[in-house]
Amino acid sequence: MLPLVALLLRAPWGSLGKLLSEDEVRTALRLSLECATAATVISLALGVPLAWVLARAKLPGLAFIRAVVTLPLVLPPVVGGIALLLALGRSGVVGRYLDQWFGVTLPFTTAGVIVAETFVAMPFLVVTVEGALRSADRDLEEAAVTLGASRLTVFARVTLPSIVPSLLAGSILCWARALGEFGATITFAGNFPGTTRTMPLEIYTQFQQDPPAAEALSLVLLFVAVLVLALLRDRWLRGPAAS
Amino acid sequence: MRRRIAMITALAAAAVSVAACSSSKSSSGSSASTGAGAGSGSAPQVSGTVTVFAAASLTEAFTTLAKQFEAAHPGVKVKLSFDASSALATQITQGAPVDVFASASAKNMAQVVGAGGASTSTNFAKNVMEVAVPPSNPAGVTGVNDLAKSGVKVALCQPQVPCGATAQKVFLNAKITVKPVTLEPDVKSTLAKVELDEVDAGMVYVTDVRAAGSKVKGITIDPSVNASTEYPIAALTKAANAAGAQAFTAYVLSDAGQAVLTADGFEKP
Numbered sequence: 001m002l003p004l005v006a007l008l009l010r011a012p013w014g015s016l017g018k019l020l021s022e023d024e025v026r027t028a029l030r031l032s033l034e035c036a037t038a039a040t041v042i043s044l045a046l047g048v049p050l051a052w053v054l055a056r057a058k059l060p061g062l063a064f065i066r067a068v069v070t071l072p073l074v075l076p077p078v079v080g081g082i083a084l085l086l087a088l089g090r091s092g093v094v095g096r097y098l099d100q101w102f103g104v105t106l107p108f109t110t111a112g113v114i115v116a117e118t119f120v121a122m123p124f125l126v127v128t129v130e131g132a133l134r135s136a137d138r139d140l141e142e143a144a145v146t147l148g149a150s151r152l153t154v155f156a157r158v159t160l161p162s163i164v165p166s167l168l169a170g171s172i173l174c175w176a177r178a179l180g181e182f183g184a185t186i187t188f189a190g191n192f193p194g195t196t197r198t199m200p201l202e203i204y205t206q207f208q209q210d211p212p213a214a215e216a217l218s219l220v221l222l223f224v225a226v227l228v229l230a231l232l233r234d235r236w237l238r239g240p241a242a243s
Numbered sequence: 244m245r246r247r248i249a250m251i252t253a254l255a256a257a258a259v260s261v262a263a264c265s266s267s268k269s270s271s272g273s274s275a276s277t278g279a280g281a282g283s284g285s286a287p288q289v290s291g292t293v294t295v296f297a298a299a300s301l302t303e304a305f306t307t308l309a310k311q312f313e314a315a316h317p318g319v320k321v322k323l324s325f326d327a328s329s330a331l332a333t334q335i336t337q338g339a340p341v342d343v344f345a346s347a348s349a350k351n352m353a354q355v356v357g358a359g360g361a362s363t364s365t366n367f368a369k370n371v372m373e374v375a376v377p378p379s380n381p382a383g384v385t386g387v388n389d390l391a392k393s394g395v396k397v398a399l400c401q402p403q404v405p406c407g408a409t410a411q412k413v414f415l416n417a418k419i420t421v422k423p424v425t426l427e428p429d430v431k432s433t434l435a436k437v438e439l440d441e442v443d444a445g446m447v448y449v450t451d452v453r454a455a456g457s458k459v460k461g462i463t464i465d466p467s468v469n470a471s472t473e474y475p476i477a478a479l480t481k482a483a484n485a486a487g488a489q490a491f492t493a494y495v496l497s498d499a500g501q502a503v504l505t506a507d508g509f510e511k512p
């Protein structure tokens with residue numbers, strides 16, 4: 001509790017308004033929101049099918065896949081950033097072909113930020129949704145199948161609606177984690193205003209030249225974090241418990 | 244509501260314990276106890292641990308200097324921390340337990356002196372810039388002017404870091420505008436991006452190119468446009484090991500210390 005109280009007490013609240021009107025800060029904030037949202041959308045697109053496979057499929061080596069998927073949860077983000085560079089960097093294992101064949105290089109681009117954030121944040125969504133899928137009522141799905149629904153229809157009309165609360169909770173967790181991403185981003189995507197300098201990087205950069213500004217900007221992310229917790233507790237996490 | 248508060252408290256408690264784990268446990272060396280070390284010249288007996296914060300560009304030179312200092316003072320341990328001078332200056336003014344600060348610019352030393360962290364400082368070295376490119380030189384860079392070309396990916400240090408400020412001076416002298424793809428937190432990060440072949444060129448110090456060996460290629464900057472930065476060193480006023488701080492600072496300024504710096508490519512101040 002103490003560090004947060006200290007931040008609230010010591011942060012220069014007065015300069016917050018002026019800081020938030022600065023172009024560089026607004027750009028960083030906008031970039032953060034856009035990248036975190038994009039990372040969440042990608043995580044939903046890739047993570048929900050993945051969670052379904054982990055929860056329902058009977059494949060050999062599933063435990064191994066699950067371990068790999070959840071690894072970024074416990075991996076230091078800077079290690080993730082280095083791994084991403086070695087994989088997707090300009091001379092990386094895969095990145096070299098992206099560059100040669102398509103002329104695409106991810107490091108130092110906004111797309112690189114989104115990749116780094118997705119890498120770090122997606123497991124939060126996958127783990128949450130997988131848990132919900134495991135505890136979902138299978139009887140309903142089987143009933144739907146006996147009534148002639150295809151597997152896709154069952155998933156879209158029966159399974160998905162039943163896990164909406166977890167889907168929302170997982171998305172918010174994923175979004176919040178992506179918003180706060182620092183280590184993998186600065187390592188893989190670099191630090192440049194407008195393209196890759198998100199709020200955490202902006203705060204880190206400011207701290208080296210103007211610590212009070214960094215303190216004030218930290219308040220913004222603290223506020224977002226508290227908001228996320230409040231949303232999670234009040235709305236969606238209670239949903240499944242009440243039903 | 245109670246449950247929410249309980250949860251937030253638990254999270255905060257976890258945060259505190261994490262912070263406690265990561266805070267450095269630097270031992271505060273006793274300053275004037277009996278040491279068996281051979282004192283250098285007129286300096287008082289040195290013992291315990293000397294904690295030194297040094298600019299990232301000093302990594303190789305200060306690692307050598309620390310080893311030599313330890314050899315000259317048996318039982319004394321030198322703890323080194325390398326980072327951007329600006330980051331180190333902030334840490335010192337925030338109360339980091341440090342005995343000696345070696346900065347890559349007068350500006351960051353002035354920050355520490357201004358905050359009462361040190362009373363005086365002495366320049367001990369000078370460094371000039373060089374363009375570092377990957378060994379294959381993918382963009383065919385032949386001089387600093389090529390960095391202004393579009394399509395050449397350039398890594399620079401952030402402008403508040405000495406290597407970033409000095410690079411800007413070079414661009415100003417050469418009358419070119421360089422649009423980098425990334426602004427790195429310190430010179431070694433900039434060098435790493437070049438070593439990894441992720442950028443076509445990086446602005447670093449001549450000493451960094453030399454230290455990187457065959458991992459990068461150096462493109463010399465014409466002396467007429469090149470810029471330099473001075474390195475000041477200071478024993479800090481709040482040094483827990485004041486005698487050690489004085490002795491290490493004296494060693495860096497001594498002929499033996501200067502020889503190490505010259506061998507690594509630094510110029511005399």
